[in-house]
Amino acid sequence: xxxxxxNNVFEKIYMGIIFVFMYAPILTLIVLSFNSSKSRAKWGxxxxxxxxxxxxxxxxxxxxxxxxxxxxxxxIVATIIGTVTTVALVGLNxxxxxxxxxxxxxxxxxxxxxxxxxxxxxxxVLHFNTGFFTVLIAHITFNIPYVMLSVMPRMKTISPSVxxxxxxxxxRPMYAFRKTVLPDLAPAVVSGALMAFTMSIxxxxxxxxxxxxxxxxxxxxxxxEVKRGIQxxxxxxxxxxFIVVLGLLFASNRMKxxxxxxxxMDERKAxxxxxxxxAATAVAMAAIVFLGMLFGGVFSKKSNQxxxxxxxxxxxxxxxxxxxxxxxxxxxxxxxxxxEIMYAKVAADNAxxxxxxxxxxxxxxxxxxxxxxxxxxxxxxxAQEYTGPQYFESAQAFxxxxxxxxxxxxxxxxxxxxxxxxxEPVTSWDVLWDEKYSGEILMQDSIRDAFMVAxxxxxxxxxxxxxxxxxxxxxxxxxQSPLVQAYVVDQVRDKMIGNExxxxxxxxxxxxxxxxxxxxxxxxxxxxxxxxxxxxxxxxKDARNKENAKLWIDxxxxxxxxxxxxxxxxxxxxxxxxxxxxxxxxxxxxxxxFPPAETLKRCDxxxxxxxxxDRLYSDAWKKVKSAN
Amino acid sequence: xxxxxxxxxxxxSPYLAWAFIFIVVPLGMIVYYGLTDDSGAFxxxxxxxxxQPEHLKALLLALELSLISTVICFLLAYPLGMMxxxxxMGNQGIITTLFILPMxxxxxxxxxxWMTLLENKGxxxxxxxxxxxxxxxxxxxxxxxxxxxxxxxxxxxxxxxYNALAKIDDNVIDAARDLGANKFQTFMRVTxxxxxxxxxxxxxxxxxPALTTFAISTMMGGSxxxxxxxxxxxxxxxxxxxxxxxxxxxxxxxxxxxNMIISAISERKESD
Numbered sequence: 001x002x003x004x005x006x007n008n009v010f011e012k013i014y015m016g017i018i019f020v021f022m023y024a025p026i027l028t029l030i031v032l033s034f035n036s037s038k039s040r041a042k043w044g045x046x047x048x049x050x051x052x053x054x055x056x057x058x059x060x061x062x063x064x065x066x067x068x069x070x071x072x073x074x075x076i077v078a079t080i081i082g083t084v085t086t087v088a089l090v091g092l093n094x095x096x097x098x099x100x101x102x103x104x105x106x107x108x109x110x111x112x113x114x115x116x117x118x119x120x121x122x123x124x125v126l127h128f129n130t131g132f133f134t135v136l137i138a139h140i141t142f143n144i145p146y147v148m149l150s151v152m153p154r155m156k157t158i159s160p161s162v163x164x165x166x167x168x169x170x171x172r173p174m175y176a177f178r179k180t181v182l183p184d185l186a187p188a189v190v191s192g193a194l195m196a197f198t199m200s201i202x203x204x205x206x207x208x209x210x211x212x213x214x215x216x217x218x219x220x221x222x223x224x225e226v227k228r229g230i231q232x233x234x235x236x237x238x239x240x241x242f243i244v245v246l247g248l249l250f251a252s253n254r255m256k257x258x259x260x261x262x263x264x265m266d267e268r269k270a271x272x273x274x275x276x277x278x279a280a281t282a283v284a285m286a287a288i289v290f291l292g293m294l295f296g297g298v299f300s301k302k303s304n305q306x307x308x309x310x311x312x313x314x315x316x317x318x319x320x321x322x323x324x325x326x327x328x329x330x331x332x333x334x335x336x337x338x339x340e341i342m343y344a345k346v347a348a349d350n351a352x353x354x355x356x357x358x359x360x361x362x363x364x365x366x367x368x369x370x371x372x373x374x375x376x377x378x379x380x381x382x383a384q385e386y387t388g389p390q391y392f393e394s395a396q397a398f399x400x401x402x403x404x405x406x407x408x409x410x411x412x413x414x415x416x417x418x419x420x421x422x423x424e425p426v427t428s429w430d431v432l433w434d435e436k437y438s439g440e441i442l443m444q445d446s447i448r449d450a451f452m453v454a455x456x457x458x459x460x461x462x463x464x465x466x467x468x469x470x471x472x473x474x475x476x477x478x479x480q481s482p483l484v485q486a487y488v489v490d491q492v493r494d495k496m497i498g499n500e501x502x503x504x505x506x507x508x509x510x511x512x513x514x515x516x517x518x519x520x521x522x523x524x525x526x527x528x529x530x531x532x533x534x535x536x537x538x539x540x541k542d543a544r545n546k547e548n549a550k551l552w553i554d555x556x557x558x559x560x561x562x563x564x565x566x567x568x569x570x571x572x573x574x575x576x577x578x579x580x581x582x583x584x585x586x587x588x589x590x591x592x593x594f595p596p597a598e599t600l601k602r603c604d605x606x607x608x609x610x611x612x613x614d615r616l617y618s619d620a621w622k623k624v625k626s627a628n
Numbered sequence: 629x630x631x632x633x634x635x636x637x638x639x640x641s642p643y644l645a646w647a648f649i650f651i652v653v654p655l656g657m658i659v660y661y662g663l664t665d666d667s668g669a670f671x672x673x674x675x676x677x678x679x680q681p682e683h684l685k686a687l688l689l690a691l692e693l694s695l696i697s698t699v700i701c702f703l704l705a706y707p708l709g710m711m712x713x714x715x716x717m718g719n720q721g722i723i724t725t726l727f728i729l730p731m732x733x734x735x736x737x738x739x740x741x742w743m744t745l746l747e748n749k750g751x752x753x754x755x756x757x758x759x760x761x762x763x764x765x766x767x768x769x770x771x772x773x774x775x776x777x778x779x780x781x782x783x784x785x786x787x788x789x790y791n792a793l794a795k796i797d798d799n800v801i802d803a804a805r806d807l808g809a810n811k812f813q814t815f816m817r818v819t820x821x822x823x824x825x826x827x828x829x830x831x832x833x834x835x836x837p838a839l840t841t842f843a844i845s846t847m848m849g850g851s852x853x854x855x856x857x858x859x860x861x862x863x864x865x866x867x868x869x870x871x872x873x874x875x876x877x878x879x880x881x882x883x884x885x886x887n888m889i890i891s892a893i894s895e896r897k898e899s900d
Binding site for chain 2: 011014015018019021022023024025026028029032042081082084085087088089090091092093100103104106107109110111112113114115117118119120121122125137138140141144173198201202204205209218219222223226227230234237238241242245246249250253338340341343344345347348439445481484485486487488498499500618622623625626
């Protein structure tokens with residue numbers, strides 16, 4: 001007896017440990033959702049703020065609605081197709097059945113990434129317009145097997161005799177099926193549907209590859225947010241999802257317990273319960289669809305749109321709303337993490353976006369591969385009047401004749417450092433190789449910028465295509481990688497503000513922004529020189545809304561708008577009128593925002609290196625990334 | 629249905645068409661892209677590129693981390709499954725549900741939770757520094773990726789093992805004990821073999837997603853550590869090389885097929 005007891009205690013402890021392992025992380029998310037401090041390590045007091053922000057964040061609500069609608073429709077379609085097919089399988093011969101089951105097993109066993117990629121290839125080759133429907137098709141495809149594998153075992157146990165008897169007694173096949181087979185099948189169908197719904201809601205990878213432009217489910221939205229730097233609204237969202245799931249599971253558990261003795265219930269009560277259940281389900285579905293129509297706009301595709309693809313955190317969100325209001329054009333706004341990611345997307349589907357904002361060298365690449373639409377500057381009165389001619393002049397370097405691009409912002413690349421945590425003055429890229437700062441360095445997760453640092457440090461051209469120089473730079477980056485905390489893009493600013501790292505490679509505009517939030521941060525362009533870049537608006541060749549795209553670009557060049565954007569993201573604006581309107585004297589004369597000529601002399605622009613050069617860099621980059 | 633071949637064929641044809649277009653054809657396209665180059669000429673180069681040091685390294689690391697994660701998941705889940713299956717009375721339904729519940733949270737949110745905990749200035753270090761204990765630096769290392777994998781996929785191991793163990797008839801165990809087997813013998817020769825199907829499906833459900841993930845390694849590894857999933861993802865989203873990406877996917881499928889064969893063989897042995 002004694003032994004048994006100690007055994008029990010041991011079991012309880014063991015279960016307790018796993019329980020804590022599974023729930024502690026979720027609990028922290030919930031606690032953090034009430035933390036008024038943005039920093040995760042500090043408790044800044046209790047707040048409901050993040051919940052309020054969450055409910056005013058239409059993008060997240062949109063994604064939530066999309067997730068629910070996709071899951072719901074995919075589940076219904078998959079359940080119907082899956083059930084009908086499973087029922088039919090009984091009547092087929094062995095061989096056909098084996099083939100069908102074999103094919104059905106493929107999406108279950110196959111890795112999600114392969115399924116996702118295979119569907120993406122299909123949609124791209126067939127020139128499907130990726131978005132809601134491609135995601136829906138993908139979800140139906142991977143949901144059907146779950147339904148079939150759930151219904152199959154039950155179907156095998158059903159004897160045909162009752163059904164045949166019904167037919168003999170004059171019932172029509174459909175009626176006989178409904179009355180004899182379906183009731184036995186129902187529990188398996190329901191559990192298959194539930195499984196499908198769960199899988200659909202939880203899916204990230206397949207959606208990621210099939211979603212296309214301007215469409216997000218919760219999973220892809222969260223992935224984007226995480227890459228950008230975690231916002232506390234996401235904690236609030238996790239808390240809500242957890243509570244809802246918890247509630248649903250306990251409710252379903254109670255229902256199951258009741259169901260154990262249905263025979264003891266009198267018929268009418270059972271019927272009443274059934275009716276109520278069906279009614280509740282119907283109401284829930286209606287609510288979901290309504291929600292989706294409200295937020296998702298899935299069924300209300302407006303024709304007057306413009307698809308904008310911009311770098312992350314690169315516009316004042318209010319500007320988007322102002323544009324929508326003034327022109328009555330709906331803006332579908334997506335963000336990319338790096339020029340290379342943007343290129344892969346646009347190369348795969350040129351019409352995915354109408355207007356892009358790439359950097360200089362990438363514009364050259366786009367032009368060379370004939371992916372851009374030629375513009376006439378006369379159609380952009382604001383750009384002609386307010387954008388400094390010297391910037392159009394510089395743009396000629398990558399866009400000869402100014403035929404494609406309208407400058408948006410420009411800036412430099414440098415080191416952002418926390419002056420309280422660095423001993424010596426930071427003047428050289430070499431500091432990023434100083435072992436003292438091991439684990440405290442953030443590098444850009446962008447090929448050209450990472451190599452620029454290593455090339456400049458060695459005194460090579462930042463546009464080098466000399467394999468020997470690239471090799472030296474690659475080796476440098478490999479040597480550096482143990483010291484690097486992480487390769488990130490937009491996260492640099494959050495991490496630097498939160499004192500998560502001491503040194504980070506960053507673009508000049510972020511310097512002013514981060515300094516506002518954390519006065520200890522300082523930005524420097526190292527002596528060895530760096531990169532000066534121009535980002536400019538271009539229109540894709542196959543854009544569906546070219547006129548709207550033109551309106552968008554010229555709107556960005558309006559002085560008040562350029563000023564709003566400047567004050568929000570603090571990169572150097574090429575808009576002369578906006579420059580003069582900057583109220584803050586410190587910023588108007590800031591050397592970070594508007595570096596003096598002698599600093600710029602040290603800086604070079606990136607040049608497009610051609611296909612071979614690109615390969616050289618991307619192969620080298622892979623070597624760096626897989627070094628540790 | 630039921631012996632009516634014609635109706636059955638008609639009823640199953642929509643799915644057959646669907647499966648052909650959206651399962652078979654897309655896979656065929658991966659094979660096509662994987663075996664051709666830019667000009668459409670046949671080549672093995674994309675598949676052979678797995679031998680490139682950086683690809684091989686990513687594959688081996690992915691294999692290593694996913695195997696470690698699978699073993700850890702198994703070691704954690706099996707005892708738990710036994711405990712859950714043993715307490716067949718009372719509110720065990722609720723308890724079992726609680727262990728599977730995290731599966732219903734969005735997978736990225738689950739990973740995000742661990743990011744928050746493990747960051748250098750994260751919760752765990754916050755607590756440790758408050759207690760004047762040495763800080764941990766796990767985030768952005770392979771260990772963090774393993775934690776992320778184990779945490780995300782553990783319910784997928786618990787559920788099938790629990791199901792298999794719960795199905796074992798108590799009388800079988802009692803019979804073994806009556807016939808003189810001790811606890812250990814009973815476990816080794818009765819319980820364990822009977823739970824093999826559950827273990828196998830648990831292993832598959834953990835191993836395959838762990839082997840092919842790219843989100844967990846990106847989030848927990850700070851983009852510093854590339855697994856084979858990251859390499860494939862980047863060929864499509866960054867380098868824009870569908871041929872290479874497809875070729876590497878084909879290599880990945882070899883491991884999936886190996887896993888399938890191992891499962892099938894073990895299952896057949898079981899049923900013999």
